[in-house]
Amino acid sequence: MKVCVIGSGLGGVLAACSFAKKGYKVDVYEKLPYPGGRFTNIDYKGYQLSTGALxxxxxxxxxxLGTMLKKLDADVEIVDSKPQVLLNIEGENLTIGEIAKVFPLRYKVGLLKLLAKLKLNKGDKESFAWWVKKQVNSELALKIADAFTGWSLSLDASEVSSKEVLKEIKNFYKYGGPGVPMGGCRGVTRALLEVLSAEGGKLHLKNSVEKIYGDKHAEGVIVEGEKKNYDLIVSNVGLKATASLAGELFPENYKKSIMNIKSSLGIKISVASDKPMLDFSGVLLTPYAERIHGINEVTNVSPVLAPQGKHLIMSHQILKPDRNVKLEIEKGIKDLKKLFPDFDKHCKILATQVHRKNWPVNRVPSGKVISPRTPVRNIVNVGDAIKPLGMIETDGIAGGVKEAINYVEREFS
Ligand SMILES: Cc1cc2nc3c(=O)[nH]c(=O)nc-3n(C[C@H](O)[C@H](O)[C@H](O)COP(=O)(O)OP(=O)(O)OC[C@H]3O[C@@H](n4cnc5c(N)ncnc54)[C@H](O)[C@@H]3O)c2cc1C
Known part of the structure; x- marks a missing residue:
């Protein structure tokens, strides 16, 4: 079977490797001069910033994702963070177990109820914010919920269902919290591309797919003006862009059904420092910051992400579509200076990256579960539009790729 993968983002490359390992003949077309999409590094003054992910x-x-990488024999080491998460509350960095001490006495019973239900409840369509409020109606609990969903999903807790977030939290208990790949995002992408090449798959950079052609089913793609035939098209470019490439192959009602899906947007600030600002490699959630939801310092695990003796810190905040971007960035920087009183002495802002339009944080917001199948039997979607319930970002992408592969095997074997 001849497979065309459109886009070399993480979803595309994971799918390409998986199909190549099964013996399919795989071509990956990438319109940019580099592979990896929003999951690779940008060399900047010796720092390894990222095209997207933190x-x-x-x-x-x-x-x-870790499991899939192992299965594909991708040579990448992921170092688990310890502690996984701390919360900056009133200037102190606290573990989850320590937060009870900052809750006023009248909320303590509610907090204990909430912590117990995090593990037991399945949630519902109601928002996570609403669910939290039902357990403990305290401002701090809601701020923590917003910091968690803001950091991990680029959504307010009121914008995502409790069903999604409670499943995500169960997954944290099941698998563990965040890890940092050695070499950052590019460490993962590079390892996968080595697998692809070893399995005979081909990556074609600066090759934009212009159209998926066919009559009732896809017969191939037009790349840089040339027609190429394939048996299966795997699209990594998002639902709307795939629909646009497929044109009349997709029915109007399907196209209409995806047009109103709103991406989650965000702003990332990358900071250089001459001393470690955090003494761990996990996430510092910042519920009391005005805009920033969290910060990490990945050089605590992978020092190659900064020049020798320097450190790389990244913050993340949601960008609401109606807000003034310049003001939002200013507020983010103000938060950083407040969180680190010695910021001006030790830190320097390297870059502020605004993630929106066709380079968002998530093309489909977490909690919206979409099948990899499309109206055309031999066109499937992968990438951050296809995330199973309760799976965050790149782990969700891996879950979606697995679903796509299972579908193809069922349908075409
Ligand atoms: C600020 C920010 C922070 C994040 N932090 C994290 C994090 O810490 N951990 C995490 O797991 N996730 C994180 N994410 C999310 C993660 O980066 C994305 O989920 C993931 O990179 C998306 O991969 P993808 O394969 O879906 O798409 P993409 O990476 O967008 O890949 C799509 C590719 O298709 C190419 N393409 C588009 N059109 C065409 C065409 N017509 N022909 C050929 N090629 C085409 C594009 O150039 C691109 O390379 C973050 C994202 C952002 C923006």
Whole structure:
């Protein structure tokens, strides 16, 4: 079977390797001059910034992505963070177990109820914010919920269902919290591309797919003006862009059904420092910051991400579509200076990256579960539009790729 993968983002490369390992003949077309999409590094003044992700894998080396990488024999080491998460509350960095001490007495019973139900409840369509409020109606609990969903999903807790978030939390208990791949995002992408090449798959950079052609089913793609025939098309470019490439192959009602899906947007600030600002490699959630939801310092695990003796810190905040980007960045920087009183002495802002339009944080918001199948039998979607329930970002992508492969095997074997 001849497989065309459109896009070399993590979803595309994972799918390409999986199909190549099964003996299919795979071509990956990437319109940019580099592979990896939003999951690779940008060399900047000796620092390894990223094209998107914060150099983290949500469920460490044991989650769906870590497992898939091992299965594919990708040579990448993912280091689990210890502690996984701390919360900056009133200037102190606390573990989850320590937060009870900052809750006023009247909320303590509610907090204990909430912590117990995090493990037991399945949640519902109601928002996670609403669910938290039902357990303990405290401002701090809601702020923590917003910091968690803001960091991990680029959504407020009121914008995502309790069913999604409670499943994510169960997955944290099951697999473990975030891990950092050695070498950052590019460590993962590079290892996968080595697998692809070893399995005979081919990556074609600066090759934009212009159209998926066919009559009732896809017969191939037009790349840089040339027609190429394939048996299966795996699209990594998002639902809307895939629909646009497929044109009349997809029915109008399907196209209409995906047009209103809103991506999650965000702003990332990358900071250089001449001393470690955090003494761990996990996430510092910042519920009391005005805009920033969390910060990490990945050089605590992978020092190659900064020049020798320097450190790389990254913050993340949601970008609401109606907000002024310049003001949002200013507020993010103000938060950083407040969180680190010695910021001006030790830190320097390297870059602020705004993630929106066709380079968002998530093309489909977490909690919206979409099948990899499309109206055309031999066109499947992979990537961050296809994430199973309760699976965050790149772990969700791995889960979606697995579903796509299972579908293809069922349908075409
Ligand atoms: C600020 C930010 C922080 C994040 N932090 C994390 C994190 O710490 N951990 C985590 O797990 N995830 C994180 N994510 C999410 C993660 O980066 C994405 O989920 C993931 O990289 C998306 O991969 P993808 O394969 O879906 O798509 P993409 O990476 O977008 O890949 C799509 C590719 O298709 C190519 N393409 C598009 N059109 C065409 C065409 N017509 N022909 C050929 N090629 C085409 C594009 O150039 C691109 O390379 C973060 C994202 C952002 C923006």
């Amino acid at each position: 150099h983290m894998i949500p469920y460490s080396g044991n989650g769906p």
